[in-house]
Amino acid sequence: MTPLTAHLLVAALLFAIGLAGALTRRNAILVLIGIELMLNAANLNFIAFWRYSPHPEALTGMMFAIFSIAVAAAEAAVGLGLVIAIHRQLHTTDLDHMNRMKG
């Protein structure tokens, strides 16, 4: 197995774990954790492809990963702010109880 294949398999497994977490957990914060894991798996793919590409000096994959890290940080801030706001309204973070869109 080449190093790139090994890294891609690790990233695929990480993505599947994150997806399973996002789809199966009831707590909204745990769903956000799952989404963060999926974003991190994508970052690992970018870095691995950059490392083993024929033209790493173009820095394309590295730049993609750095921008993706920043966007994921913004997403985490807004997502957790939303969870706190919903908790203030409904006094729960259980997604099975968040079934109406009216505030």
Place this chain on the structure above:
Amino acid sequence: MSPVFYLVAALTLGGALTAVVLKNTVHCALALTAAFAGLALLFLGLDAQFAGFAQILVYIGAVAILVVFAILLTRGSETPQGSVYSRYSISGLVAAAAVFAVLGWAVLQSAHMLPNEQAVPMADVHDIGVALMGRYVLPLEILAVLLTAATIGAVIVALHEKEDAK
């Protein structure tokens, strides 16, 4: 592959798996931090020093702390009684397994076509800075605006509203 890779991959995947299966939300946040640290080590192993340290600073330093704050502010630190999984958890598991099967199949099928350059790429902070200020300056500026907007938006969304103001 070196044994270090297998150790770090086991740390990452174990941390991620623990983060999504544990009952206590604070323990999940701790396991998530371990997974982020393992990912940073994987980045360092791929000769991406800047991305590795950015991963440590942004994810362990900021995102994990934000998650812990959100857990404590929503009183999620108590271990919940009963199931922590949603009603549709079986279909979620099936979907995740199917996604992994497709991804793994695609990776293994295309293994002989993937690039496999062994030369270590030179990408120090100087090169990354020059690229960010040169070719990628427009995305960088847009990202600065996005981060400002997201921070202000998060503060406004989570701002405490007075009961009589409604």
